[in-house]
C-alpha cells in the first residue's frame with residue numbers, strides 16, 4: 001500500500017497537465033484530464049494520481065491524515081507565473097486617461113511617466129515597506145491559485161536600489177508562494193545615466209556587468225538575468241554584453257523580446273541558451289522556425305537548474321512566454337504568433353507580466369481567458385501554458401507544473417464544475433483550497449494562518465475534524481454521507497473518550513492507588529481505540545461513497561456489466577468490513593468499561609454507564625451497517641462468519657452494560 005497524509009477526492013476533474021512523454025513538451029492541447037480522479041500526497045510530494053477505485057485499492061491514509069473533499073470542483077497544479085515585475089512601489093492608474101486619450105507607451109515614458117515614475121516610487125520605499133508589499137502581493141497571488149512565481153527587479157536601476165529590491169525578495173523566500181528572483185537591472189537605463197561621460201548609458205551597462213551582476217550572482221540574490229531589448233531600452237549589442245556576463249556567472253537567462261519592435265532578441269536568446277523569450281508580439285516566421293529548431297536539437301535535456309554551475313554551460317531551448325495581459329492593457333493589435341509557435345512544437349507559456357504600467361493583474365485566471373480570446377489558444381492549451389510550460393520556462397519542470405507522482409504537492413481545488421470555466425469566466429473565481437508542498441496554504445480564497453498549520457475546514461477537511469455543530473449539520477443533510485455508520489463510529493469514539501476520562505479521574509486520586517496498575521493500561525488502550533474509531537468516522541463515509549461510485553459505473557455492454565458487478569461487490573465488501581471494524585473496537589471499549597467499573601472512582605460512575613451505553617449503541621449501529629452490505633458482498637462464508645461474531649459481541653456488550661449499571665445504580 002502507498003502511504004498518504006493527504007488525499008484530495010470528490011473532484012469532477014483532476015487536470016494533471018502532465019506531458020504525454022517525459023521528453024515531449026509539446027502537445028499542449030492535451031491537459032491530461034482524469035474525470036473523478038483522486039490525488040494522494042505524502043510528506044509534501046504527490047504519491048498517487050488516478051481513479052478513486054485505484055486509490056482505494058492502493059493508498060492508505062495516515063490516521064492523522066487529511067482528506068479533502070473537492071465537492072465536484074476541479075483540481076489543477078498550482079499556477080506557475082513565469083513573468084512578473086512584482087516588487088514595485090506606486091501604481092500608475094493616472095496613466096489610464098492619458099492612454100485613453102491616445103498617448104502611446106513611449107509617449108507616456110517620454111513625459112516622465114512610465115517605468116521611471118515607478119522607479120521613483122520604488123526608491124522612495126523603505127526596505128521593510130517593500131518587503132511588506134511583496135508579501136501582500138504574494139498572498140493575493142496565492143489566493144488566486146498561483147504557487148510558484150518569477151519576480152524581476154528592475155524598478156531600482158541603481159546599484160543600491162536594485163539590491164534593496166532583490167534583498168526584499170530574498171527575505172520573502174519563506175512565503176508559501178515559491179519565488180524565483182530575476183535580476184532585471186537592464187530594464188531601462190537608470191535615470192542618472194542618460195547624459196554623457198560617467199553618466200552615459202555605456203557607464204550604466206558597465207555598472208550592471210562589472211558591479212551588480214557579480215554581487216547579485218555571488219550573493220545568490222537572483223537565479224536569472226533578464227534584459228529588456230527594445231526601442232527605449234537596450235540594444236542587442238548591449239544585451240549581449242550583459243547576458244554573456246550573466247552566463248559566465250552561472251545565471252540563467254531570459255529576455256524581453258520583440259515586444260514593441262523586432263530587434264533580433266530571440267535569435268540572441270537562442271544562441272545564449274536562454275530559458276525563455278518573453279512578449280514576442282513582433283516575432284517573425286524565421287524566429288518561429290529558429291525556436292522550433294532549438295527545441296528539436298536541444299529539447300529539455302539541455303536543462304540544468306539556474307544558478308548551478310552547469311547552467312552557465314548548458315544551452316536551453318527557450319520557452320515562448322506570451323503576456324496577454326500586456327496586449328490587452330496596451331490595446332496592442334499586433335499579436336504574438338501563438339498558433340504558429342504551437343504548430344511548430346515550441347512550448348508556449350502564459351504569465352501575468354504583473355506590473356503597474358502595462359499589466360496590473362496578478363491573477364492567472366483572467367490571463368487564461370485573454371490567452372484564449374486574444375491569442376486564439378484553446379482553454380486546455382492555456383491551462384498547460386499556465387502550469388507545465390510556466391515551470392519549463394523557469395527550469396523547475398522536474399518539481400512543479402503538473403500533477404504527477406514524485407512531483408511537489410502543489411495543488412489547487414477550484415470551485416468550478418469544469419476546467420474550461422477557468423478561461424471562460426470573467427472576474428473572480430473562487431479558489432476553494434490551495435496546497436503548497438502538501439500543506440493547505442489558502443482556503444475559501446483566503447491565505448491560511450502564517451503559522452502554516454493546516455486549517456480544518458467545514459466540508460473540506462475530514463469529517464472527524466469538523467466542529468460538532470458542523471458535523472451535525474452534515475449528518476442532518478440529505479447527502480449520502482455521513483450516515484449511520486459514521487454516527488456509530490463517533491458514538492464508539494465518545495465511549496472510549498469517557499473510559500479514558502474515568503480512568504484519568506481515578507489515576508489522579510491517591511485514594512485509589514491500589515487500582516492504578518490496572519487502570520493505566522485501560523486508559524492507554526482506550527486512547528488507542530478512540531483514535532481508531534475517530535478515523536472510522538471518515539472511513540465509513542468513504543466506504544459508502546465507494547458503493548455509490550460503483551453503482552454509477554456504465555452498464556451498457558456485457559463487459560461493462562461484469563466490471564460494474566465486480567466493482568459493486570468489492571465496494572460492498574469494503575463497506576461491510578469498515579463497520580465490522582467499528583463493531584469490534586466498540587465491544588473492546590465496552591470490555592474496558594466493564595474492567596474499569598469495579599476499581600474506578602465511583603464519583604465517575606455515571607460517566608462509565610454512558611460509556612457502556614454508547615459503546616453498545618455504536619456496536620448495534622455498526623452491526624446494522626455490516627448486515628445491510630453483507631448481502632451484496634458476494635461471499636457467504638464472509639457473511640456467516642461476520643454474523644457469528646456480531647451476535648457474540650452484541651451479547652457481550654449487553655452484559656457489560658448491565659453489570660456497570662448494577663454496580664453504580
Ligand SMILES: [Zn+2]
Pocket residue numbers: 083084085256353
Ligand atoms: Zn515584463
